[in-house]
Amino acid sequence: MTYTQADKNRLRWRSRRGLLELDIVFEMFLEHDFEGLTDAELDVYQDLLMLPDIDLLELVDGKTDTTDARLAPILARLRHWQVVKQQ
Amino acid sequence: MANVAKRQFDAVIVGAGGAGMRAALQLSEAGLKTAVLSKVFPTRSHTVAAQGGISASLGNVQEDKWEWHMYDTVKGSDWLGDQDAIEFMCKTAPEAVIELEHFGMPFDRVESGRIYQRPFGGHTANFGEKPVQRACAAADRTGHALLHTLYQRNVRANTQFFVEWMALDLIRDADGDVVGVTALEMETGEVYVLHAKAVLFATGGAGRIYAASTNAFINTGDGLGMCARAGIPLEDMEFWQFHPTGVAGAGVLITEGVRGEGGILLNANGERFMERYAPTLKDLAPRDFVSRCMALEVLEGRGAGKNKDHVLLKLDHLGPEVINHRLPSIREIAIKFAGVDPIKEPIPVIPTTHYQMGGIPTNYLGEVMVPKDGNPEVRVNGFYAAGECACASVHGANRLGTNSLLDLVVFGKSAGDSMIEFIKNERPTHKPLPENAADFSLARIARLENQTGGEEVNVVREAMQKTIQLRAGVFRNSENMALGVKEIAEVAERAKRTQIKDKSKVWNTARIEALELDNLIEVAVATMIAADARKESRGAHSHDDFEKRDDENWMKHSLFFNQERRLDYKPVHTKPLTVDYIPPKERTF
The missing domain is CATH 3.50.50.60 (FAD/NAD(P)-binding domain)
Structure with a gap:
């Protein structure tokens, strides 16, 4: 789909999660990566946000992996924000 | 309507x-x-x-x-x-x-x-x-x-x-x-x-x-x-319930087992400050005591980091083997949320709020x-x-x-x-709505839309968080809390004039965050004033000038009325439903 600013804002809101660990990672991602995503990447991001928090955290933590190759680039960015200095 | x-x-x-x-x-x-x-x-x-x-x-x-x-x-x-x-x-x-x-x-x-x-x-x-x-x-x-x-x-x-x-x-x-x-x-x-x-x-x-x-x-x-x-x-x-060692700036917890394994706390000067407060138990003193000492170090200007707002948990002297074998998840958390590898560098930590x-x-x-x-x-x-x-x-x-x-x-x-x-x-049918039931909310939103010369939401929110952390955190004394009451009132005034740039209607996250701040600030003011007023130490409220629990004067619930900024109190219920009352005892573990 084509994402309007309102659609993007919806995804921004849906990046608010029930777990602080995810909020921290998504906050960095939204600040640095989100605006540069293509519509196709936003489709993938939207799908990723549908996952339950616990499963999403395990994916972002690298404790589990996915066979869905589409998710890989976004997941790599999210994982990147896990390992940069937060201070 | x-x-x-x-x-x-x-x-x-x-x-x-x-x-x-x-x-x-x-x-x-x-x-x-x-x-x-x-x-x-x-x-x-x-x-x-x-x-x-x-x-x-x-x-x-x-x-x-x-x-x-x-x-x-x-x-x-x-x-x-x-x-x-x-x-x-x-x-x-x-x-x-x-x-x-x-x-x-x-x-x-x-x-x-x-x-x-x-x-x-x-x-x-x-x-x-x-x-x-x-x-x-x-x-x-x-x-x-x-x-x-x-x-x-x-x-x-x-x-x-x-x-x-x-x-x-x-x-x-x-x-x-x-x-x-x-x-x-x-x-x-x-x-x-x-x-x-x-x-x-x-x-x-x-x-x-x-x-x-x-x-x-x-x-x-x-x-x-x-x-x-x-x-x-x-x-x-x-x-409020606190945990002594949350990763500074993140909030993710580091288990207390780290200090059991030999981790020590340092201030900005590299001093192992717990030796000063608890010469025998040092870093293994009880959780609330350690928390208060950490907060006191920050309050007295010996905090680490550019904002001097945390202390350091040092593990590297334990060696990579102990860290990798006994504390692997701690190393992972430190790398992810503090950006430091505890094998080489200390972890920035701060007492962290957990439960209201x-x-x-x-x-x-x-x-x-x-x-x-x-x-x-x-x-x-x-x-x-x-x-x-x-x-x-x-x-x-x-x-x-x-x-x-x-x-x-x-x-x-x-x-x-x-x-x-x-x-x-009692209410089989709806009781009528008052006239203009939505006016108050609509006025709040209109205020936000039309505000000029105000501050950004995140600036005011950070000021609130900093005040509450410093003044109503684990270390509480009369002087510090009195300052907190004054400071949070000033922040609350600023919160009345928050401003948002994005005026769009749909999925406006800036507006939502501004409305959330309206709620947070009420809680912050209530917390600060109720904490300042309670002249005893009980449970998670540990008052440095009143170190004992005072059942005679303070076994009562506080009630804070935000509109008048007024405190009232009500008795604790001492009658269980069917069993005998459990009378107060000194709380030792």
């Missing part, structure tokens, strides 16, 4: 965590038209973060009794908990947990097939004699399992979910009765009036008033803010109770609260581990039952 759409329900519930969904299930299964509003998808509520378990004296692994659970809870509360509510919760716990099992919650089991129970700090047998295994868990996903189980049952029971709706204000009529809420639909930006026979708040805690908090970003105390604006007092807001003991004053039936005409507890007709946003009060001055999930299901159900009775017997 010409421009505001109106919808009618029997019951409106704000919040879709464990408490809100447990109450909703009760109401929907009774055939009542029930709406649940949630800022986020229900299974993404903060209940998901609860890992430890849910306590109940099932006695599946070791002999246990609800009376022992009650004793542990009263002691944990440092005798500020209401003993009728505590008895109700502990006595109801086994049936509440078995009910969850019957709903399909995947608890861990023992070989016979019964629910497994694990040990947990503070859980004892025979009134404090020895540890007992009382915590029921679904692996480390207990909160997740609870939310999913309750959500599915609610879908089956036809509960109507309003997902990505934010409640704005409570609607009270001329009699003070609650007849509904106003709410913002994020997808359209429209404000609605939701007209109800009964309203329940289950909006969770407000841990985000602190700079260092384990709470998710959604925990902005929306229910508490709405109460404050509607003239409902907030109870015992000075009591106070909240909306209720009784054990979930009814909201306020002082009126000299009576300390008069029911607000049509208004209920449950979960972390409510103060029943079962946690008193400090919460016992695994009692939080129990609180959600016991009082969620109890409030649901009370609402069913109220609707059936």
Whole structure:
């Protein structure tokens, strides 16, 4: 789909999660990566946000992996924000 | 109210965590038209973060009794908990947990097939004699399992979910009765009036008033803010549970086992400051003592980092082998959330807020109770609260581990039952809405839209968080808290003039964050003023100038009225429902 600013804002809101660990990672991602995503990447991001928090955290933590190759680039960015200095 | 759409329900519930969904299930299964509003998808509520378990004296692994659970809870509360509510919760716990099992919650089991129970700090047998295994868990996903189980049952029971709706204000009529809420639909930006026979708040805690908090970003105390604006007092807001070592700037916890393995705390000068405060126990002094020393180092200007706002947890002297073998997950957390490898560098840490003991004053039936005409507890007709946003009060001055999930299901159900009775017997038809029921909320939004010369929301929020962290954190003394009262009043004035650049209507996250700050600031002011006023040390409120618990003068609940910035007090309930009162004792462990 084509994402309007309102659609993007919806995804921004849906990046608010029930777990602080995810909020921290998504906050960095939204600040640095989100605006540069293509519509196709936003489709993938939207799908990723549908996952339950616990499963999403395990994916972002690298404790589990996915066979869905589409998710890989976004997941790599999210994982990147896990390992940069937060201070 | 010409421009505001109106919808009618029997019951409106704000919040879709464990408490809100447990109450909703009760109401929907009774055939009542029930709406649940949630800022986020229900299974993404903060209940998901609860890992430890849910306590109940099932006695599946070791002999246990609800009376022992009650004793542990009263002691944990440092005798500020209401003993009728505590008895109700502990006595109801086994049936509440078995009910969850019957709903399909995947608890861990023992070989016979019964629910497994694990040990947990503070859980004892025979009134404090020895540890007992009382915590029921679904692996480390207990909160997740609870939310999913309750959500599915609610879908089956036809509960109507309003997902990505934010409640704005409570609607009270001329009699003070609650007849509904106003709410913002994020997808359209429209404000609605939701007209109800009964309203329940289950909006969770407000841990985000602190700079260092384990709470998710959604925990902005929306229910508490709405109460404050509607003239409902907030109870015992000075009591917040802290953990000594959260990663600074992140809030993620570092287990205390790290200090057991030989980790030490340093200030900015590289001094092992715990040697000064506790020459014998040093870094292994009790949790609350260590927390206060850490806060004192920061307060006196010996904090580390560019903002001098944390201390350092040093592990590298233990060597890579010990760290990799005994503390692998700690190394992982430090790398991810502090950006430091503890094999080489110390971890920045700070005492971190975890749980809010106070909240909306209720009784054990979930009814909201306020002082009126000299009576300390008069029911607000049509208004209920449950979960972390409510103060029943079962946690008193400090919460016992695994009692939080129990609180959600016991009082969620109890409030649901009370609402069913109220609707059936006292409010079979809707009470009329007051004229212009949405005007107050619309004016708040209009103020935000038209504000000029104000400050950005995140600037004011950070000022609030910094003030509360420094002045109402673990280290509390008269001088510091008096400063806090003055400072938070200034921040509250700034919060009245927040400004947003984005004026769009649809999915305007800036507007939502501004509205959340309106709620946070009410909680922050209540916390600061209630903490400053309590001249004793009890549970999580540790006052350096009044180091002892003072039952004679202070065994009472605080009630803060935000509009008049006024404190009132009410007695602790000392009459349990059926058993003898548990009299106060010195709290030693």
